[in-house]
Amino acid sequence: MKDVFAEGGKLSSELKGFEPRVGQQVMAEAVAEILAEGNERTDGRASLLLVEAETGIGKTLAYLVPALLSGQRVVISTATINLQDQIVKKEIPLLETALEMDIPALCVKGRQNYLCHYRWFQYCSNPQMSLLEDDDISKIEKWLQKTESGDRAELAWLPDRSPLWPKISAQSNQCMGSDCPEFQLCFVNRLRKRAGSARILIVNHHLFFSDLALRQKGFAEILPRYQAVVFDEAHHLENVATDFFGKHFSHYQLIDLIGDIERHAETDLEASVYDRLIGSTRGLRQRLDNFTALFPVEKGRYPLTPLVEKLEAFGWQEALTGLTQGLSTLAVRCVDLAGHGEIWNLLSDRAIELQNILLHIAKPGEEEEGYFIRWYERRERTVSLSATPVKVAEELENCLYNSVQSCIMTSATLTTGGTFKYMQERLGIDDTCKTLRLQSPFDYTGRTLLYVPEQGFPEATAIHYNASLNDRIYELLKISKGRALVLFTSIRAMDFAAGYLRGKLLYPLLVQGTASRHALLDEFRETNESVLLAVASFWEGVDVSGDSLSCVIIDKLPFEVPSDPVIQARMKAIEADGGKPFFQFQIPRAILTLRQGVGRLMRSTSDRGIIGILDIRLYSKGYGRIFRASLPPSPVVRTLEAVEDFFTREQK
Incomplete structure (x- = not known):
């Protein structure tokens, strides 16, 4: 790893302004060791490594390089499209040049x-095809003549919804x-073949x-x-695993099935058969x-x-x-x-699967009690039912840890109060797992402040908190000259804050929901x-370097709503x-979210600014010290004068 990451190494010749990072090389060596160890294990269980690599370590290259050099087929799994794009479009081409090798890498998406x-x-x-879609159909026909992947991401003009x-x-349930x-033309089949020859997925x-x-x-x-x-971004694993090890039945799923049946009936069936089948689908709609209701x-x-x-x-x-009888019929x-x-066999299978899922959720067996939490969600026009495992540790043990040689989990936020205990308990990882904590190389002590309001500021549960909160946000924004x-x-x-600040604040005000996330972040970067x-x-995934982001303000400690049935x-x-549960579950989850939010401030060595957490429970409650121990080493100030002094020094 020294040949790649050290000063004068292979990366230094390809990266402008390259500076060797001790943490990056340490992480790369730890990943290489786990991959080698897993390759030699004979007990059928994965070698596990947890790595907390804070912002500035360069963790993506730190796991990609040993993965490439291991000779193994390695899956890189991320939580966001942004990180996938970064790996495919930036990191892989860089490493191909630096390591002087062709890298058989492939980005694989859902079907x-x-x-x-x-x-x-x-x-x-379909004769019922909307005339309004003729233009879209024409565009897709032209695209199909040249596309090799069939990936909708190539259709920039096609709306997200x-x-x-x-x-x-x-869709997998219709394959x-x-x-x-059309098997020979199938884009998914082609993708599966390409995946079979790739070493990095x-x-x-x-x-x-x-x-x-x-x-x-x-x-x-698709995955070989x-x-x-x-x-x-491994801090998302429990939530994602929870979704896939559970069962879900929704109003929309059944409406979608009925719609597909009716569309195929229009093209496949003669009038008398069509009428009988449509009678069944209409009856099922009424039962739904x-x-x-x-x-x-x-x-x-x-x-x-x-x-x-x-x-x-x-x-x-x-x-x-x-x-359920309507589905069976x-x-x-x-x-x-x-x-x-x-x-038609596939449509029948979908109906049976929906029937089985509905019965699993609505009429559980005695052996399942306590293993699943059953809940429903009511939205404007639909109802969905779910059976969610209370714990995913056992599922991960059976499905993941016993099916791969090596498993590395990394994120900028995996610890709470300085330990991996919470993450290990939630993911079913015992103490034989190797862990590594790498603190950010950024100068938080010299280039940042942590501002917490003074004693006497209302607690987040107080009646007058929101009014005081908005006043204090306004004062901070005046001092920072926006850039927040x-x-x-x-x-x-x-x-509530937007209504308070609009017309009062001298700086451009952008509010989530008024435009797309991408458009808001672009305007935020460009408007200083x-x-x-x-x-x-x-709270995460926002990467804005420079003066445009010199102040991150957080309203209060991000405890989840305890009324959520899964949380309960x-x-x-x-x-x-x-x-x-408060100390073992609620506090650790809130800490991980808080650390993600705080991490938006420092994105490069030249960044500087303040982190404002407007919740005095950091000091008024005993558990506040656990939160404080999880935050960066920024000097703490509790007066607006100290914040003003900080920004005054910035201007000199």
Whole structure:
């Protein structure tokens, strides 16, 4: 690794302004060691490494180089498209030049990102095709004559929520495999062949776990067999694994199935058969409406079991039976139409799968009690039901740790209070796992301040907190002359602050939701004194260097809403084991989110600025010291005068 990362090494000749980073080389050596160790293990379990590499370490190259030099097939799994693009378009070409080698790397996306020729030809032959889509159809026809990948990312003009794309994309539940008449043209089939010859596969976490779940059922997806996996942005793993090891039934899934059946019926069936089948689909729509009408209209996520107990006297069982029997009847009718094409067997399979999932969620077996939390979500026009595992540790043990030679998990935020304990407990990783903490090389002590309001400022739970919060945000923005990212823990708080600042603030005000994330960040970078107010996804993945971002303000400690049914179930499970859920679960999760938000400030060695956390619980509550121990070593100030002095020194 020294030949690559040391001063005068292979990277130094290719990277302008290259400076050797001790942490980067240490991480690369640790990754190389784990890959070699895993390759030699005979006990069938992965060698595991957890690496917290804070901003500025250069962790992407630190795992890519040893992965390339290992000779193994390695999957690189990320949480965001931005990081995938960075690896494919920037890091891989750099390493090909620096290492003087061709790197057989491939970015693999979920099937829904690729066009399906069979569905495309079916759609184009439909006499009911909208005349409004003629222009889009013409553009796609021209694109198909030249594209080699069939990836919708090449269609920059196609809106993100295009109603056309779901009708022509390669959905896994509609794939006929080798029975498809367009099998030889299939973009997914071509991708699978290309993946078979690649040594570095770049995917996202959702695709990785989707592939893992399908393998457990005995089906193969796109990914070929691999020896090792590197999870970047690994702090997302529990949430993503939770989705894929659970079960989900939604109103939209069934409406989508009915729509597909009716579209195929229009092109495949004669009038008399068509009429009988459409009668069944209309009846099923009515049964679905009857079922969803039982759910309360209040939007949100709620436990399912207590609702079922209340609804027993109001026709729950009858509505559930009617819906499941309707699905069963529809499945039989589709099988009877298999003479018209293999697609009818697939449609039948989808109906049976939805029936089984619905029964699994709504009528659990006794052996499943305590393992899953069952809940429902009511939105404006739909209801979805889910069965979510309370713990994913056992699933990860069986599906992941016992199926690869080496597993590396890395992120800028994996520790809480200076230890990996929380992450290890949630992901089922024992103390035999190797861990490595690499602190940021950035000069937080000399180039940043941490501002926390003075004693006497209202606590975040106080009645007058929001008014005081907005006053203090305004004061800080005047001192910093805008140039700030203000992060909120709720949309309501963000909107309240936007209303307060709009017309009062002298600097351009950008608010999440008024434009796309990409457009907002571009304007924020280019407008040197602007202020960006945001929630949720802006707490991470925002990379703005220079003067445009000199102040990160966070409204309060980001504790999750404890009423969420999955959060509630996990807290109860910890309590049942004799633990303390507030300290073992809620605080660590809040710390990881807070650290992501704080990490938006320093993105290069030349950056400087203040971090404002406007929550005095950092000092007024005993648990505040755990949060403080997890933050960068920025000097703490508690007066606006100290903040003003900091920015005054900046101007000199």
